[in-house]
Amino acid sequence: MTTRTAPSKRALPLAAALAAGALVLAGCSGSGSSGGAEPKTITFAFGATNDQDKAAYSGLATAFAKTHTGVTVTPQNLPAQSYPSTIGTRVQGGNAPDTFQSEGGTGQSYSIIPFAKAGQLLPLTDSAILSALPSSQKELWVYNGKAYGVPLGSNxxxxxxxxxxxxxxxxxxxxxxxxxxxxxxxxxxxxxxxxxxxxxxxxxxxxxxxxxxxxxxxxxxxxxxxxxxxxxxxxxxxxxxxxxxxxxxxxxxxxxxxxxxxxxxxxxxxxxxxxxxxxxxxxxxxxxxxxxxxxxxxxxxxxxxxxxxxxxxxxxxxxxSADQSVSASAKTKSPQLAQEFLKYIVSKDGQEAYSQAVGTIPVTADASTKLLPQFEPVKDLIDANTVRxxxxxxxxxxxxxxxxxxxxxxxxxxxxxxxxxxxxxxxxxx
Structure with a gap:
């Protein structure tokens, strides 16, 4: 991890802050593997609590699709009040969306590591993804040496x-x-x-x-x-x-x-x-x-x-903390496309686009990264690594x-x- 992100693996679900708790999932798609060429359309489900978050999530889908000819990423903004508990039920039931907002680590109903242990998430085999994860928080996304999610940014x-x-x-x-x-x-x-x-x-x-x-x-x-x-x-x-x-x-x-x-x-x-x-x-x-x-x-x-x-x-x-994440279902019919989408999210371009839209800190940030003005009072704490x-x-x-x-x-x-x-x-x- 760089000097602008947390040195420990502890984090807090974003839903714990201003959203009133957990978020409801309506129907999403994506399940089952199939032979032949994989579909070029995937779903991306999230529980945005405001227009700003909805635009940022949708913007990731749009930006990725623009650089991948013939590819469609369909955003699905799902009711925010019960998202974590309901996405947990969907993942465990094998009918999760292709890609979806998740929570790093353990301890929440939509946390990545328990899903990974149960074989319910797509293992991300691209070495570029594993190397891009903040080194001091890899436990949030990595199980048995394989990555099962990527961070959206640091808060x-x-x-x-x-x-x-x-x-x-x-x-x-x-x-x-x-x-x-x-x-x-x-x-x-x-x-x-x-x-x-x-x-x-x-x-x-x-x-x-x-x-x-x-x-x-x-x-x-x-x-x-x-x-x-x-x-x-x-x-x-x-x-x-x-x-x-x-x-x-x-x-x-x-x-x-x-x-x-x-x-x-x-x-x-x-x-x-x-x-x-x-x-x-x-x-x-x-x-x-x-x-x-x-x-x-x-x-x-x-x-x-x-x-x-x-x-x-x-x-x-x-x-x-960089706990807010995106994962892919083990049942997706488009595993290569889903992995490419997650690779974009954790890339420098994806991180900067999302962070500028919602006011977070890119996990790719370093000492030369210009933070938004609201971070000025805590800049010294961040630069001095006085963070947990x-x-x-x-x-x-x-x-x-x-x-x-x-x-x-x-x-x-x-x-x-x-x-x-x-x-x-x-x-x-x-």
């Missing part, structure tokens, strides 16, 4: 922040500000009729994303191999101080008024409504959300990306992640303690 997982609005009310937060320094300013934001952060506390995805962002610094910053140790049963969630600190910090922020009123039960609409009305200064999401909002505002709003800050005395790490991924892609199952998100809500409402949440995650781990 910085942090805070989408309106710095101009913040400064207009005397709130000053930078990438170097500690969590304690942020909490100290929550009262000032409240006095101006705003809150520093919006939180969709009723949405498991947003809660888990936020908690994992804190743990990026409190757990994985000091020990990037924590997941490996958990798999070996040499550490536990409940027994790790960094995990306790992460969840206790969320309650401290809640008590200090750092989130909007009703945050414990709010949905994702609270984030979009709060941001568009100027009532919240920032919210927790992958970096591509910044471009989406700025584009929708027609250039009238300037947003930047900040890390999810660590408590005072703890070094802040930025979460950068998010752990959910190599957790044992999705229940660990879901119970983290549900547990955060329980902590905010007083129905659960930090200890109970972490003990439940240990029980989920198995």
């Amino acid at each position: 910085a997982n942090g805070v989408i922040y309106n710095d101009d609005l913040a400064k207009s009310i005397g709130v000053d937060i930078t990438a170097a500000t500690s969590l304690d320094g942020i909490i100290a300013q929550c009262g000032k934001a409240r006095a101006a009729g705003k809150t520093i952060y919006g939180l969709a506390g009723g949405a498991t995805a947003n809660n888990a994303f936020f908690a994992l962002g804190l743990a990026t610094s409190t757990v994985y910053g000091p020990d990037k191999n924590w997941n490996t140790k958990r798999a070996q049963n040499t550490v536990t969630f409940a027994g790790t101080k960094g995990w306790r600190t992460a969840l206790e910090s969320i309650k401290k922020m809640f008590d200090a008024g750092c989130f909007q009123d009703g945050a414990a039960s709010a949905g994702f609409d609270a984030l979009t409504n709060g941001a568009s009305s100027g009532k919240i200064l920032g919210f927790f999401a992958p970096s591509n959300a910044a471009k989406e909002i700025m584009d929708a505002a027609g250039g009238h709003v300037k947003l930047v990306i900040l890390p999810i800050a660590a408590p005072g005395g703890t070094k802040t790490y930025l979460s950068v 991924g998010l752990p959910s892609t190599d957790w044992t199952n999705v229940k660990v992640y879901n119970d983290l998100g549900n547990g955060v809500q329980g902590i905010l409402t007083g129905q659960l303690t930090v200890k109970q949440v972490l003990q439940q995650m240990d029980a989920d781990w198995g």
Whole structure:
């Protein structure tokens, strides 16, 4: 991997950020091998949550087809609310689309590695694909030495922040500000009729994303191999101080008024409504959300990306992950064409086209790559390699992640303690 991507294999599903969880799959095509010349048409299924993502996915299909005479890639934008769980069912049932949006690693219902182990994905035999994968995250796409998916790009997982609005009310937060320094300013934001952060506390995805962002610094910053140790049963969630600190910090922020009123039960609409009305200064999401909002505002709003800050005395790490991926079905009737399409996606041209469209970082980026302006506040963190991924892609199952998100809500409402949440995650781990 280059200097602009995460040095660890941990990542977080993009659906965990602004999309409300998992996405519904309607009918797709592609299954079964056949003799003779393979068809020159394949399907490409995805669960775009907005027009920007839909255009970026469709743009990949169009750009690839333009350079391959007689080839058609048919985009299929499928209902976003249940995509991960339903694509999992389709893949396991042998009637998946030819190519489709997937999740690197393990731990989610549409993760690549479990599908690969079950023989449900097309092995990508082109050496150019394997060599193009970011070296320090190959575990997300490679099983038994073979690649079964390619990344769409890297996201910085942090805070989408309106710095101009913040400064207009005397709130000053930078990438170097500690969590304690942020909490100290929550009262000032409240006095101006705003809150520093919006939180969709009723949405498991947003809660888990936020908690994992804190743990990026409190757990994985000091020990990037924590997941490996958990798999070996040499550490536990409940027994790790960094995990306790992460969840206790969320309650401290809640008590200090750092989130909007009703945050414990709010949905994702609270984030979009709060941001568009100027009532919240920032919210927790992958970096591509910044471009989406700025584009929708027609250039009238300037947003930047900040890390999810660590408590005072703890070094802040930025979460950068390349977990959002594309795979091909083992049942496709056009394996060569499907592989060529995935090869294009991970190429320099494919990566740059997609990243410019959605506001991510190409996995092919190096120190000379010009990042979009919203990355300026975290550029030093990226260049200094002060980054980690998010752990959910190599957790044992999705229940660990879901119970983290549900547990955060329980902590905010007083129905659960930090200890109970972490003990439940240990029980989920198995």
